[in-house]
Amino acid sequence: MSTIYDVAKEAGCAPSSVSKFITKHGYVSNKLGNKITAAMAKLDYHYNGLARNLSTKTNNRIGVIVPFLDHPYFQGLVNAIILEASKISKEVVILPTAYNANREQQYLQELEHNMVSSLIITSHSLPYTKIYPYQRFGKIVFCENSNHQQTRCVFNNRKEIFEKLFTTLKQKEITNFGFMFIRNPQDSKTTKETFEAFKKIFNHYPQPERIIYNCRTAEDGKNGYLKLKRTIPNLQIVLSESDISAAGAYQARGNSDTLIIGQGNQLVSKLLRFTSIDQHLDETGILALKLATEATSTMKEKVNFDIIWR
Structure with missing residues (x-):
């Protein structure tokens, strides 16, 4: 298997120049870039982007923890996150759990090991106390009110809107x-x-x-x-x-x-x-991604539900 050193030797340059060209960090002339591209093709070289993420502590992947996708709520929420992420060139990784606590724990460890840069948790079975400690490894955003001051979340007025619904129905007997x-x-x-x-x-x-x-x-x-x-x-x-x-x-x-x-x-x-x-899942998804990716002091965003009477 070819290495970056083999590519550098074939292209007649330093390994650091190959690394700059691959990662787009640093200047490499068009002439040298063409040589490196040709060398990579000749040697069938493919760089390990995951390894690079781990070594540089950076990546472009947002993990979305979701119990399942055969439910309109989660379908709509995930779709909104993906559409918004595409606008800012972020990669979304869907992490299904079926409410399995062990699987949720594994995905939290992916944040710890920089396999994803942040996590959006649409729903979960693990208690908050098991999730909170992982915030030191990256941003975690809940799609519910976590009632924790130092936790990012997009919450809603569900209880308030259902009180309104039940009041109206009670009045109608x-x-x-x-x-x-x-x-x-x-x-x-x-x-x-x-x-x-x-x-x-x-x-x-x-x-x-x-x-x-x-x-x-x-x-x-x-x-x-x-x-x-x-x-x-x-x-x-x-x-x-x-x-x-x-x-x-x-x-x-x-x-x-x-x-x-x-x-x-x-x-x-x-x-x-x-x-x-x-x-309003579109709004929820947009706000969740914003909290997961932007450098903002905002920790909580509210989305209002509405009753559509028919």
Whole structure:
């Protein structure tokens, strides 16, 4: 396997000149650059960019920790981050976890070893106390309010907007709820804040029999709705964590007048015309990338959710 020294010998220059040409750090004349290019082609030389990152402590890669990509929320958020990163010539590395704590730990170690320059954490299972220490190795941005003064995060008004939603429904005497979520409130801030908002308006948490967990897909939504319908007499409303699972519930309800509410304000909710919570994922992704890449004193950015009534 050819080395940088072989290329330098073939091109008739110093190894440092080859290094400057490859890394674009320092001046190399066009004439010498052409010689180095020819030497690299002749020797089939390919430099190890990862090794260079490790030796210079710099790289251009942003890691995005995401549980899965078959959910509209994470699809939209990751897509927004990628589009914004392309504008500033940053490489985005998707790091899927399926909420596996060991895998999350491995990705944090990639930050420690400079495999990525910063991390955007869209959702996680590791406790904050396990993540915070890694901030000394690079910027970590949470897509939720971490409640830690020295942590970067993009947070939202989820609890406030759900209090508004539940208040409006209560005023309309729509109070017989069913819920479909991915994770339980012990593991998910989304679920926890939704149920806290519900308790504030109705003075109690939803009963367990009114909640379906592990609900991600349209098929999950369909099956979840049917189970709720069997369990809850005169079911008035089903609140789902995404428009996709809400669309499954919408399909399953048939001619029933059960109100379906999703989250994401995706095309499917617009076409089927059911109410949805707009999470403004484009704005969230842009702000998360800004906190991960720019030299700014700002530590927290707020994004406001909106209720799109249909």
